[in-house]
Structure formats: structure tokens, C-alpha cells
Amino acid sequence: MCCSCSPDRTTWSSTSSPAPARPRTPCCWRTAPTVASAGRSRCSRLTRCPATRPRPRPGSPRWTRSLPPACARSRARSRRWCALAETYGLTWPGKKDALALAHTPPKGHLSTPNGRLDTVERSLGDVFIEGENLEVLKLLTPEYADAVKLIYVDPPYNTGNDPVYGDDYRDSSWLSMIYPRLVRARDLLTPDGLIAVSIDDHELHHLVTVMNEVFGEKNFITILNWRKRGTGGQVAKNAIINQVEYVVCFARDAAQLRLVGLPNENHGTARWRDFRKAGGQWQRRYRPKQFFPLWVLPDGSVSLTESPGAIAVHPTDATGEEGFWENGVPTTAERIDAGELRGRIIRGRWKIEQLEVAKQTTNAGNYLEIPSTRGTERLKALLGSVVLENPKPVELIHYLLHISDLRDGDVVLDFFAGSGTTGDAVLSWRAETGRDVSYVLVTSDHPVAAGTGAALAGFSTVAEIGLARVRAAADDVEALPPRTLKLVAD
Numbered sequence: 001m002c003c004s005c006s007p008d009r010t011t012w013s014s015t016s017s018p019a020p021a022r023p024r025t026p027c028c029w030r031t032a033p034t035v036a037s038a039g040r041s042r043c044s045r046l047t048r049c050p051a052t053r054p055r056p057r058p059g060s061p062r063w064t065r066s067l068p069p070a071c072a073r074s075r076a077r078s079r080r081w082c083a084l085a086e087t088y089g090l091t092w093p094g095k096k097d098a099l100a101l102a103h104t105p106p107k108g109h110l111s112t113p114n115g116r117l118d119t120v121e122r123s124l125g126d127v128f129i130e131g132e133n134l135e136v137l138k139l140l141t142p143e144y145a146d147a148v149k150l151i152y153v154d155p156p157y158n159t160g161n162d163p164v165y166g167d168d169y170r171d172s173s174w175l176s177m178i179y180p181r182l183v184r185a186r187d188l189l190t191p192d193g194l195i196a197v198s199i200d201d202h203e204l205h206h207l208v209t210v211m212n213e214v215f216g217e218k219n220f221i222t223i224l225n226w227r228k229r230g231t232g233g234q235v236a237k238n239a240i241i242n243q244v245e246y247v248v249c250f251a252r253d254a255a256q257l258r259l260v261g262l263p264n265e266n267h268g269t270a271r272w273r274d275f276r277k278a279g280g281q282w283q284r285r286y287r288p289k290q291f292f293p294l295w296v297l298p299d300g301s302v303s304l305t306e307s308p309g310a311i312a313v314h315p316t317d318a319t320g321e322e323g324f325w326e327n328g329v330p331t332t333a334e335r336i337d338a339g340e341l342r343g344r345i346i347r348g349r350w351k352i353e354q355l356e357v358a359k360q361t362t363n364a365g366n367y368l369e370i371p372s373t374r375g376t377e378r379l380k381a382l383l384g385s386v387v388l389e390n391p392k393p394v395e396l397i398h399y400l401l402h403i404s405d406l407r408d409g410d411v412v413l414d415f416f417a418g419s420g421t422t423g424d425a426v427l428s429w430r431a432e433t434g435r436d437v438s439y440v441l442v443t444s445d446h447p448v449a450a451g452t453g454a455a456l457a458g459f460s461t462v463a464e465i466g467l468a469r470v471r472a473a474a475d476d477v478e479a480l481p482p483r484t485l486k487l488v489a490d
Contacts, residue, residue, distance in 0.1 A: 022184050041324075071084075076126055090209040095179065096349020102180030106138035108489045117485060119143055119306040123256045124483045125438045126423070128167040128470060130463040133415040140440070141485075148188045148440075149410035151195040152361040152422055154392055155181075157202055175206055181415065182214045186414045188413065189252035194221070196249045198392065204246055211250050221249040221257070224395060228372035247396075261361030268358060275317040275326055275341060275352040282323045284315075290324035291315060296343030296350050302328065302336055313343065313350045326354065364403045370395045379419060388419050388455040388467055397425030401437075408436040417441035420466035420489065423482065425475040431477040441466060441482070 008058070013282070084428040111116045112128065120127065129136050155178055185195060199207050204223075206391045212220065224247035231241050285292045295303045295310035303310065315323045323333060334343050342356040359439050374393040380386050401412070414422035426439040445461045448454040459465050 002208065005292045033097065040045070040143055040245055056363070058354060063174055068473055071219070075226055080088075089213060090175070090180045090206065092175050094172055094176045097138065098176040099183065101134070104182040106135045108135055108139075108487050110136070110485045111488045112483070112485055116488075122438075125475075126426075126470075126480070127438075127439070127440045127485060128417075128420075128423070128482040129316060129442045129485045129487065130467075131442070131485075132444065134181050134184065136178040136442045136487055137181065137415060138150070141184065144188050144326060144413075144440070146190055146412065147191050147411055148413045149191060149193050149406055150400060150404045151185055151193070151196075151413045151415075152184075152397060153195075153414055153416040154198040155416050155419075157200045172204060175210060178207070179210055179214070182211060185413075185415070186214055187253065191253050192258055193252045194248050194249060194257060194404050195252075195412065196398075197222075198245060200245045204248070207248055211248060215250040215252070219254045219258075220250050221251055222366045222479045223248050225367045227367070227369045228390075247400075256384075257405050258475035259364070260405045261359075262364050262399070262402050264358055264362045266358040267360050270355060270357045272342070272353040275354040276317075276323050278323075278328055281436075284322040284324055287324040290326075290328050291322060292325070292329060293485060294325075294341075294343075294352055296352070300343045302341045302343055302352060304333055304336065311350055313352055315352075318347075327443035364399075366395065368399060375421065376425070382424070382469055382476070383457070383465075385453065385457045387452075387457045390420045391419040391452075394421060394425040394428060397422055398429055401425065401429045406435060406437050410435075410437050412439045413442075415441070415442040417443035417466050418462060420473070423466070423470035426476050427470070427479055433480070440484075441470065 071484060108131070110120060110131075120140055120434050122143055156174070171297055182195075189195060195211075197207060197211070208220075208223070226245045226247060227243055228245055229241070229243055231243065233241075235241055276282075277290075291302075291314070293312040293314055295306050296301075296313050297307070297467050305313070315325050316321060327335065332341070336355065342353050342355075343350055344353055345351075362379065370393050372390045372393060375391040376386055376389070378394055379388060406412070411476075412426050417423065420441060420443075423439050423441050426437060443463050443466045445463050446459055448459055448465075454462075454465055459468070467482075467484065474481045
């Protein structure tokens with residue numbers, strides 16, 4: 001505080017006699033009217049003396065005003081710099097335009113061979129749509145909002161190596177392409193829905209950041225690591241073989257998401273194994289309440305209480321170190337009554353074994369080993385020739401269908417349908433499980449490149465490949481072909 005200021009600041013009173021204006025001092029750099037009171041001078045300003053005011057926060061209006069005189073453009077740059085310095089996220093040229101594009105009205109309508117279709121009703125069942133996918137997503141929203149249980153997409157990887165689709169984007173244009181489509185896709189997911197996006201290491205970091213923004217970091221589920229090939233074959237000098245691709249998984253609302261395990265091929269099979277905890281932290285000190293004796297009779301029956309002729313067995317290893325049983329006393333008693341525990345002599349000493357029956361499902365992991373050649377083999381089996389190189393194998397989509405806990409009436413969407421792998425996978429999975437799940441495929445009318453396997457097989461567009469495949473897959477499981485729709489400009 002300057003020498004002429006007092007803690008109890010008051011305003012200027014018109015009934016008081018004004019004192020001469022006080023000159024500027026090193027402390028008070030502005031003059032202010034004062035009044036005499038009790039022989040003391042009081043500063044009439046309502047604000048704190050500049051010498052004692054806290055330093056302004058960078059980026060605040062007072063901080064900007066304190067800068068040396070500069071043009072408005074310099075000050076605006078300072079504000080933008082502070083805004084960027086205090087926030088975290090991904091930005092790129094064209095981001096605002098991409099977001100605005102997601103909310104513009106659709107450019108066109110859907111039609112069938114019989115004419116215009118104003119509403120895509122869910123009662124249509126399996127649907128195959130040809131057209132620009134962002135506009136189609138907008139047209140699907142009125143009927144499919146909050147109705148799609150699983151979305152799987154395989155967008156361009158931005159490597160420039162795809163002769164059929166064409167995927168040579170700059171990073172900013174790739175982001176502007178994927179961003180509005182993810183925004184629209186989120187609106188279609190059910191509250192307990194899951195979206196899975198295939199990608200490789202070229203755009204993985206960008207994809208995760210964009211999906212964090214669209215779906216929220218709290219709704220991140222996992223990144224599946226798909227090992228698609230080994231290390232065999234010829235490679236360029238000093239090259240490292242790309243063996244792995246990724247599937248980034250987000251939920252609409254992780255709190256409501258239901259994921260289940262994978263089908264267990266050994267379901268119902270039984271085996272006996274050691275009742276003593278093995279592996280990891282198996283020593284007694286970790287579960288002292290689960291260290292207690294079990295009494296075994298010569299016929300192998302087990303009890304918690306001592307009886308004539310019974311032998312006490314403790315959870316110890318071959319060296320005598322104490323461990324603990326798999327269950328505590330109450331659960332152990334229940335398992336004894338159910339006949340799930342027995343005693344057996346192994347290598348000259350009594351051991352307690354437990355009966356284990358394989359469950360219907362096994363735990364799902366985030367590492368998958370599925371050769372990519374299976375996708376090519378499946379496509380060749382359906383269409384008679386190799387029209388695309390390394391399409392996704394149906395087993396990869398089956399994995400997602402299994403863990404998503406799909407039920408009757410659920411819908412699966414793929415708006416980068418390409419060769420129709422997702423539709424093929426849904427058809428075979430539906431035949432296997434008997435669940436009434438439908439699919440919606442959206443693919444472009446992008447022309448295939450001349451001289452490719454697709455062109456030599458007589459296909460002119462990507463949509464023709466996908467439609468031919470799902471029709472062949474439907475015949476394979478004796479299902480109806482999909483309803484076909486096309487985006488038509490207004």
C-alpha cells in the first residue's frame with residue numbers, strides 16, 4: 001500500500017470540502033480526489049492501489065491492457081496464444097468447417113428401385129446403401145438415432161497404398177474427413193453401444209485423440225492389437241514388417257456398456273486341479289484367513305472337522321512353505337457339500353483337488369492372432385476370384401459381435417463397408433447363434449482402378465463388390481438378400 005492510502009477506502013462525499021489534488025508519487029501513479037478525516041488522508045478510489053494489486057493473470061483483459069502499445073492484431077495473437085497454452089486437444093486447419101459439416105442438412109435422399117424413400121425404417125432388416133457415407137448417416141438419424149448397438153468401421157488408413165479405394169490424404173484432410181462422421185455416428189449408438197474403428201500406426205494417434213473429443217476420454221474401452229501376419233517373406237533393406245493393426249474401441253456411455261466373454265469351445269468339460277492357490281501371491285501372508293486344515297479320510301472324502309482316521313492336510317507346497325486355499329471356510333463348506341473337493345495321494349503326500357467345469361465363455365483379451373489371408377480366402381470363396389487384397393477376416397468382426405452382447409432386435413452398422421466383410425460376418429454369426437441381429441452397410445460408389453483384380457473380375461465400383469459379396473453370403477446361409485438403397489442428389 002502506498003503511503004497515502006488507508007485500508008478503509010471510502011468514496012468521495014459531495015458534502016465534504018475537497019482537498020487539493022495530490023500529485024503523482026512513485027506509489028500512486030494516478031491523482032485522485034481526497035477528503036480530510038481525523039487528520040488523515042484517505043484514497044477515494046474503490047480499487048486497490050496499483051502498487052499493491054496482484055499481478056494480472058496472463059491472457060486476462062488487464063494483462064492485455066498492461067502490454068506495451070501495440071496494434072489490435074498483436075493483442076489478438078496474445079489472447080489466442082494464452083488460450084492454446086491453457087487447453088489440451090487436437091486442432092487442425094479446417095476443424096471448425098468439419099464440425100459444421102456434420103450438422104448441415106443432408107444433400108439428397110435415398111431411393112429404391114421403385115422410387116424415393118423418405119424414411120429408412122428399421123423394419124427393413126438388412127440394408128445395403130450406396131452413397132456418400134456422411135450424407136447417408138444424416139438421413140439415417142431420424143430412424144436410427146440411439147438405436148445402433150455396434151458400429152464397426154474400417155476407414156482409409158492414409159497410407160496412399162490402396163489402388164481400389166484411394167487413401168492418400170494429408171493429415172489435416174484425413175482428420176476433417178473422419179471427424180464429422182464420428183460425430184454423426186455417436187448420435188446413432190444406443191446408450192450401451194460400442195464403436196470399433198480399425199486403423200494402423202499411421203493415424204492411430206490422431207484417431208484416439210479425435211475419439212477422445214467426440215466420445216469423451218471416460219468412454220475409452222481398449223485398443224485391440226490384431227496380429228495379422230508373421231515375419232516371413234521378402235522385405236526391403238532395413239525395413240520392419242508391419243505385423244499389427246489396431247481396433248480402437250469407445251462406448252457411447254461406458255457406465256452402461258455390457259461386454260461379455262468369448263464362446264468357450266470346452267464348455268461343460270470337467271477336470272480336477274489343485275485346491276491350493278498357485279502362482280502369483282500364493283503365500284499365507286496374503287490370505288491368512290484362507291489357511292486352515294482340511295481333514296481327509298482314506299477314501300478321499302474331505303471335511304472341515306476332524307474325525308477318527310482322518311488326516312489333516314494344510315495348503316503347503318513340496319518344501320513345506322505355507323500358502324492358502326482357493327476359497328474361505330464358508331465357500332469351502334458349500335463346495336464340500338456339492339462334492340467338488342476330494343483328497344488324493346500324489347507323489348507320496350495327500351493333496352486336495354477341486355472340480356472345475358468349463359464355463360460357457362472365456363475372458364476376452366485385447367490381443368488377437370488372425371491371419372489376414374483368411375479374409376482373402378473368404379472373399380475368393382464367395383466371389384470366385386481375388387478382387388481385393390487383404391480384406392478384413394470375418395473372424396475379427398465375429399470377435400466384436402461376441403463381446404458386444406448382441407440380442408434380438410439389435411443393429412450393427414458399418415459406414416465404410418467396402419467389400420462387405422461386416423455384412424458377411426453378421427450373416428454367419430446370426431446363423432451360428434440364432435439371434436435376430438440385422439446390419440446396415442454404407443459404401444461409396446468409388447470406381448475401382450483399372451487393371452486391379454476387381455476391374456478384371458468385372459466390377460466397376462466398390463459398391464458392386466460389397467453387394468455381390470453380401471448376396472453370396474446370404475445364399476450361403478439361406479438368408480434373404482439385403483434391401484438395396486441409393487443416395488440420390490436433390
